[in-house]
Amino acid sequence: xxxxxxxxxxxxxxxxxxxxxxxxxxxxxxxxxxxxxxxxxxxxxxxxxxxxxxxxxxxxxxxxxxxxxxxxxxxxxxxxxxxxxxxxxxxxxxxxxxxxxxxxxxxxxxxxxxxxxxxxxxxxxxxxxxx
Amino acid sequence: xxxxxxxxxxxxxxxxxxxxxxxxxxxxxxxxxxxxxxxxxxxxxxxxxxxxxxxxxxxxxxxxxxxxxxxxxxxxxxxxxxxxxxxxxxxxxxxxxxxxxxxxxxxxxxxxxxxxxxxxxxxxxxxxxxx
DNA sequence: CTTGACCTTCCAGTGACTGGAACCATTAGG
DNA sequence: CCTAATGGTTCCAGTCACTGGAAGGTCAAG
Numbered sequence: 559x560x561x562x563x564x565x566x567x568x569x570x571x572x573x574x575x576x577x578x579x580x581x582x583x584x585x586x587x588x589x590x591x592x593x594x595x596x597x598x599x600x601x602x603x604x605x606x607x608x609x610x611x612x613x614x615x616x617x618x619x620x621x622x623x624x625x626x627x628x629x630x631x632x633x634x635x636x637x638x639x640x641x642x643x644x645x646x647x648x649x650x651x652x653x654x655x656x657x658x659x660x661x662x663x664x665x666x667x668x669x670x671x672x673x674x675x676x677x678x679x680x681x682x683x684x685x686x687x688x689x
Numbered sequence: 690x691x692x693x694x695x696x697x698x699x700x701x702x703x704x705x706x707x708x709x710x711x712x713x714x715x716x717x718x719x720x721x722x723x724x725x726x727x728x729x730x731x732x733x734x735x736x737x738x739x740x741x742x743x744x745x746x747x748x749x750x751x752x753x754x755x756x757x758x759x760x761x762x763x764x765x766x767x768x769x770x771x772x773x774x775x776x777x778x779x780x781x782x783x784x785x786x787x788x789x790x791x792x793x794x795x796x797x798x799x800x801x802x803x804x805x806x807x808x809x810x811x812x813x814x815x816x817x818x819x820x
Numbered sequence: 821c822t823t824g825a826c827c828t829t830c831c832a833g834t835g836a837c838t839g840g841a842a843c844c845a846t847t848a849g850g
Numbered sequence: 851c852c853t854a855a856t857g858g859t860t861c862c863a864g865t866c867a868c869t870g871g872a873a874g875g876t877c878a879a880g
Contacts, residue, residue: 562857572858573838581836591845593858602815609814614789617836627811634808638800641793641810648790652783658745659779662772669769677765679772680758683740684733693826703827704869712867722876724827748867 559596568604575604581617583607583624603627615644690727699735706735712748714738714755734758746775 565572578584579594584603586594606627610620622640626632668678696703709715710725715734717725737758741751753771757763799809 560858571838574836576859577837591858592860593845606814611836613793613814614786623811623814626808627815630806632806633804634800634806634810635802635804637808637810638797638802641797641800645790645793645797648786648793652786652790655745655779655783655786659776659783662744662776662779666769666772666776669765669772671766671769673764673766675761675763675765677757677768679765679768680754683737683744683754684758691827702869705867707828708868722827723829724876742867 559601561594561596564596564601564604567601568608570604570608578604578607583621613644614648615640619644690732692725692727695727695732695735698732699739701735701739709735709738714752744775745779746771750775 559567561572561575564570565575568575570578575584579586584596584600586596586600589595603624607620607624610623615623619640623637626637626640662679665679665682670676690698692703692706695701696706699706701709706715710717715727715731717727717731720726734755738751738755741754746754750771754768757768757771793810796810796813801807
């Protein structure tokens with residue numbers, strides 16, 4: 559397979575695939591004209607990375623998962639550990655965002671939203687203290 | 690005030706303050722030795738930006754809010770509009786993150802997490818389909 | 821006079837791509 | 851055989867919002 563076909567089948571843009579090669583996720587062979595040639599195995603890896611990224615794993619986490627994916631000897635505990643850490647992080651982000659949303663929602667409710675200049679949102683941002 | 694004092698009082702690092710000057714949020718005067726000199730007014734702006742950033746407004750949104758903050762003629766509706774858009778975006782992020790968390794949590798529950806290599810997490814990432 | 825804290829500018833790196841330029845290879849059509 | 855379209859290659863630069871570091875100027879204290 560050429561890079562275009564792999565891109566289509568994996569749903570990952572060619573640019574990104576080349577980037578993944580750069581950072582050592584893949585090592586496709588080259589043929590005589592210098593084109594990358596992908597095996598099924600590499601396609602599967604790309605799909606794997608794509609899924610992991612869409613679950614919010616960052617590149618280094620993906621690298622770790624890929625290593626575990628390649629390692630037939632590893633126990634599932636290793637993978638579970640990474641996933642658990644990741645869930646914790648996601649939950650931190652969720653609660654941060656919910657706090658932001660709540661603060662803003664209160665401010666929006668308090669704001670007349672008309673032609674008058676008085677605005678609790680601006681006032682709150684101006685004050686050094688929260689609500 | 691010199692930049693160090695402003696940094697301390699606003700809680701924004703000097704590096705970041707210089708960056709904010711670069712992108713046109715502030716225009717502190719300079720004195721004879723070339724040091725930046727900040728007025729109270731500039732300190733307030735920095736605090737304003739800091740609060741807005743901590744509520745997740747990005748730089749361009751901050752720029753818009755700053756303009757509204759400076760504009761004594763504007764109606765509160767303009768500000769409210771920006772805030773509302775922002776809440777929508779926050780809510781999108783929250784639901785994305787919750788979906789990630791749920792998927793991962795299911796996978797973690799299904800994973801033995803022991804010395805055996807069988808791992809539903811890896812298996813799921815390997816399959817091209819979700820759940 | 822020297823030390824140390826504080827200030828200056830400029831350049832480079834972060835993460836994870838993405839866009840563009842300039843160029844080569846392959847194939848189909850006229 | 852020439853041309854155009856398509857798809858591949860590399861390399862450089864830009865994104866966002868900073869952050870780190872180097873190299874140097876300034877100022878107050880001892």
